[in-house]
Amino acid sequence: MTTEFLTAIARDAFLAFFVAVCWGVLFGTPGRVLWVAGLLGGCGHCFRFVLLDFGTGLILATLLASVLIGLAGIVFAHKVDNPPVVFTMPACITMVPGLYAYRSMLGGIKITDMDILHENPALLAEIAHNIMLTFSLLATLAIGISVSVLLFRKRSVRDISLGWK
Amino acid sequence: MTPVSRENVSVEQFADMALDVGVFLLASGAHCGRVFSNLKRLADRWGFPIHINPAFTGLTITVRDREQPERTVTRYHDAPPHNVHLAILTLFSRLSWRVLEERLPFSDVKRQIEAIKAKAGYNYWLVALAVGIACGSLCMLSGGDCRNALCAFTAAFAGAVLRVAVLRLRFNPMISFVAASFVTTVIAGADTIWHFGASPEATLATAVLYLVPGVPLINSVIDLIEGYLASALSRGLYAAFILLCIAAGMTFGITLLGIGNF
Numbered sequence: 001m002t003t004e005f006l007t008a009i010a011r012d013a014f015l016a017f018f019v020a021v022c023w024g025v026l027f028g029t030p031g032r033v034l035w036v037a038g039l040l041g042g043c044g045h046c047f048r049f050v051l052l053d054f055g056t057g058l059i060l061a062t063l064l065a066s067v068l069i070g071l072a073g074i075v076f077a078h079k080v081d082n083p084p085v086v087f088t089m090p091a092c093i094t095m096v097p098g099l100y101a102y103r104s105m106l107g108g109i110k111i112t113d114m115d116i117l118h119e120n121p122a123l124l125a126e127i128a129h130n131i132m133l134t135f136s137l138l139a140t141l142a143i144g145i146s147v148s149v150l151l152f153r154k155r156s157v158r159d160i161s162l163g164w165k
Numbered sequence: 166m167t168p169v170s171r172e173n174v175s176v177e178q179f180a181d182m183a184l185d186v187g188v189f190l191l192a193s194g195a196h197c198g199r200v201f202s203n204l205k206r207l208a209d210r211w212g213f214p215i216h217i218n219p220a221f222t223g224l225t226i227t228v229r230d231r232e233q234p235e236r237t238v239t240r241y242h243d244a245p246p247h248n249v250h251l252a253i254l255t256l257f258s259r260l261s262w263r264v265l266e267e268r269l270p271f272s273d274v275k276r277q278i279e280a281i282k283a284k285a286g287y288n289y290w291l292v293a294l295a296v297g298i299a300c301g302s303l304c305m306l307s308g309g310d311c312r313n314a315l316c317a318f319t320a321a322f323a324g325a326v327l328r329v330a331v332l333r334l335r336f337n338p339m340i341s342f343v344a345a346s347f348v349t350t351v352i353a354g355a356d357t358i359w360h361f362g363a364s365p366e367a368t369l370a371t372a373v374l375y376l377v378p379g380v381p382l383i384n385s386v387i388d389l390i391e392g393y394l395a396s397a398l399s400r401g402l403y404a405a406f407i408l409l410c411i412a413a414g415m416t417f418g419i420t421l422l423g424i425g426n427f
Contacts, residue, residue: 015302022299027194027380028250028286045306083199083258086251093379099307101377102370105412109419142386149198149391156202158262 005053009046016045016094023090033087036076040091044069048095059136066092066144074148077157084157088145097137104130174211174271176238180228182275183207184242187217187224189282190257194249196384197393199258200224206261210268221247221399246338247403248286249380256281289329296375297322303371313362316355320372324349328376342410343417346373350418357426369415376411378404 020041024034048065052058069091073084107127110116117123143150152160183204190200197219208215208228218225223243230236260281264274287295300321301314309317328345332338353372357365381404388397 012306015306018302019299019306022295022302023379024251025287025295026249026292026299026375028252030252030255081259082255085196085199086255089251089380089383092383094303096374096377096379098303098374098377099367099370101408102366102373102415105415106419108412109416109424113424138382139386142383142390145383146387146390149387 009049012049013042013046017042019045019094020091023093024087027086027090029086029090030082033076033080033082036080036082037087037090040069040072040076040087041094043072044091045094058133059140062095062137063140063143065095066141067147068144070144070147073145074157074160084148085145092141092144095137095141097134100130100133100137103127104134172211172271176213176228176230176236178271179208179211179213180226180238180240182271182278183215183217183226183228184224184240185282186257186278187219187226188242188244189253191219191221191224192245192247193253194247194251194380194384195254195257196387196391197396198387198391199254203257203261206265207274210264211271219393219396221396221403247381250286252284252286253281256284290326293322293325293329296325300372300375303374304367307367307371308364309367309371310363313356313364313368316353316362317368317372320349320352320368321375323352324373325375339406339410342376342407343414346376346411346414347418348414349373349376350415351421354418354422354426358422373411373415376407378407381407 017038021034021038023041024037029037044065047068048061051061051064056064069088070084073088073091076082076087077084104127107123107130111123111127148157148160186207187200187204190203191197195203200219201217204215204217204226212231214229214231216227221244223241225239225241227237227239260274260277263269269277286292297318301318304314304317305311324345327348328341331341331344349372350369353368356362356368362368381400385397385400385404388394388400
């Protein structure tokens with residue numbers, strides 16, 4: 001636990017906080033609970049950052065982080081009387097796999113040119129890898145947001161008690 | 166539970182009200198399970214058994230009168246244009262709980278629904294600013310430095326403003342995604358062309374993220390998990406088409422800047 005590592009974690013959480021709040025504005029999250037979206041986004045994202053640093057795979061780390069966001073969302077839903085989705089959605093979308101989607105797409109543009117493909121046949125493998133990553137990561141975000149449906153046998157989050165309120 | 170006071174609300178009246186709420190929820194970004202649970206609470210208040218069939222483009226609902234089983238109505242209503250607005254989900258959720266717990270009268274509920282529907286979203290300049298800050302921050306999270314982030318901020322802000330301007334021209338909404346992603350890509354390509362910043366790739370990859378239909382994509386998977394297959398397919402297809410439009414806009418932009426630079 002060096003100071004450098006802690007600074008990196010703080011930077012990650014700080015930036016993700018802003019991303020989540022701004023996504024909240026884009027999705028029309030009520031103004032009073034924007035801070036919750038930011039808090040969950042910041043905590044979830046830096047939790048993923050720490051997991052990745054300890055050598056966890058990207059997909060597993062994203063899954064654990066989005067499940068953390070989903071569970072924390074249920075707790076906050078009780079506290080501020082909002083459905084959890086209004087803050088878990090912007091918080092989870094901080095981890096949207098933009099870079100991998102972009103690389104898949106750029107590869108797709110490149111292989112429309114046969115010359116480029118002959119020069120670099122490894123492009124196909126790269127595209128396949130990036131597409132699979134993109135879809136897997138999207139699925140993990142959805143699992144995190146719908147964690148209340150998957151883990152609890154209740155119709156509404158209001159009926160879920162996590163032991164403290 | 167207090168006994169249900171029916172107030173002589175007819176099945177037709179209730180069906181219309183439920184449709185009104187249901188399509189508005191769908192268009193605001195609620196997944197089908199949420200639409201169903203909200204409508205179920207409203208129906209339980211007046212003791213109507215209901216069945217709903219949510220689709221992405223509209224909602225079919227069947228309401229039966231428990232006391233006169235031969236009186237059944239089935240109605241369909243188109244959804245208004247989809248526009249994600251999560252505050253609406255909060256307001257309808259609270260309203261449906263209050264209707265059930267406090268036994269609100271029908272006329273009062275109708276009035277409150279109208280009030281919720283009239284609720285305005287955030288000002289679009291504010292949204293554009295937020296989008297810029299989000300994409301700039303994501304750029305830094307993806308390995309860019311301050312100069313890359315500034316580039317991503319400018320590109321996303323300009324694209325967001327342009328998208329609303331194009332939408333107001335009443336073209337097919339998909340055109341706005343192509344136009345916005347094209348403009349964003351061209352502006353975000355600046356650091357790639359002039360070689361500044363630590364990671365120009367991060368700028369291009371993150372500047373268009375505000376266009377990614379995250380809510381429909383994630384709702385599609387949630388619907389899939391909950392078994393609303395028709396809706397899951399339509400949402401997935403809608404999101405996939407938007408992604409395709411973004412890719413098309415980026416392709417134009419990248420081709421214009423010269424594919425060899427990337």
